[in-house]
Amino acid sequence: MSHFTSRIYNFNAGPAMLPTEVMEIAQGEFLNYQGTGMSVMEMSHREKHFQTILDTAVQSLRTLLNIPERFGIVFFPGGATLQFSAIPLNYLQPGEFADFSETGVWAVKAMAEAKKFYPNVQSVYDGKPNAYTEIPDLTEADIHPGAKYLHITSNNTIYGTRYSEFPKLSKTPLVADMTSELLSRSLDLNQFSVIFAGAQKNIGPSGITIVIFDKEKLPEVKHPIPNLMNYALMEKNGSLYNTPPTYSIYIAKLVFDWLIKKGGLSVMEKENEEKAKALYDALDASSLFYAPVPKKHRSVMNVVFKSNEPKLEAEFLKGAEENGLAGLKGYRDVGGFRASIYNAMPKSGIDTLVSYIKHFESSKA
Known part of the structure; x- marks a missing residue:
């Protein structure tokens, strides 16, 4: 995995990332x-x-x-x-x-x-x-x-x-x-x-x-x-x-x-659903990570996921930071991980996170 030298992908729940164009x-x-x-x-x-x-x-x-x-x-x-x-x-x-x-x-x-x-x-x-x-x-x-x-x-x-x-x-x-x-x-x-x-x-x-x-x-x-x-x-x-x-x-x-x-909120809604689906699909296909929320109740904005091996959480988070993926630690009362993928999160951020999840999992196989 390559290391990022420019702006990171900020998955924090809030305050959250803003559109680069706006900034x-x-x-x-x-x-x-x-x-x-x-x-x-x-x-x-x-x-x-x-x-x-x-x-x-x-x-x-x-x-x-x-x-x-x-x-x-x-x-x-x-x-x-x-x-x-x-x-x-x-x-x-x-x-x-x-x-x-x-x-x-x-x-x-x-x-x-x-x-x-x-x-x-x-x-x-x-x-x-x-x-x-x-x-x-x-x-x-x-x-x-x-x-x-x-x-x-x-x-x-x-x-x-x-x-x-x-x-x-x-x-x-x-x-x-x-x-x-x-x-x-x-x-x-x-x-x-x-x-x-x-x-x-x-x-x-x-x-x-x-x-x-x-x-x-x-x-x-x-x-x-x-x-x-x-x-x-x-x-x-x-x-x-x-x-x-x-x-x-x-x-x-x-x-x-x-x-x-x-193009307005209908365009934004479609983009957000596609981003969330890509991440949930990766988690549902994983043997190391899983999303605990039933599919019909899952948020499109905040993807909560956990590991079958909690002892690897710190290592996963450290590697994520090194690869420009910030703010993935879950809420303190819930644990695990959370990717907040609001409007400003580009599809490239999801792709990078999915790649990192797959890379991390394969390295532990």
Whole structure:
């Protein structure tokens, strides 16, 4: 196996690699953004040049996801975890509750956060007995009567699972944490009341969270909501109630441009499925490595795999690093390996990883 001397293939779960083309544009504009004589990093969020960046980012996101006008789009400061508090505060009155599908750590944490304010929240699924390797097929019949919404984590970064199809609910609003897969596949926004995603996987640098919500389904709660969690207030102010993470929004805008140039999310979805299939096929054909998640529940973004000989893990990771394959160590509570193959991961990265897996296995035969 050859050693890499240029940019590596970054398989980290997040912050994750960004498209090289985006990074090159940002590099070229870093000191002097389009003749302004200053960097976007130095630019006032009240200045017309940044407003144009923000407006373009919002419109490009609407185009990519075909977002109906009734949905508001807000760039929130803070990570997606902040929305674990914001969503119940915006959607629940005292005494009301929501349902949660506990398919992994982030759904469990979201439920625990909601419970601080609304102790009646309930679980409709507990994936812990199956080590979070499965995804439930939820319908309206599974929802507790009176639940104001169902909260799901659409893709589980840690365990390598995802909802290949979303719950089909006839009455209950659906809230989806899409942090690790938003913009990786086409969506029907009409299925959801709220979608949110931290930026550091498929969107841009860490620091912002995108929230897309149906304004017609946002209730008028009577209790106070902290301003920076208030959906109506933040949307009314166009994400500019306070100083937002301006540079992160700029990079996200460049990523949206890149996705549109590539042909949109249908093209991206096909590429991502092909990348994931190539890696899963290699793992399924291996006698040394295996993917523990059943095929119907496997994530396209985060491929979790393990070795039949755990004593070889450290050697495998060391060799991977030497060959320009970074970030393959599995999450600390799961062990094994994890290849996060977001939009920016080129097919050549998958090919290189597959070659390394086969080379390593043959060297141990």
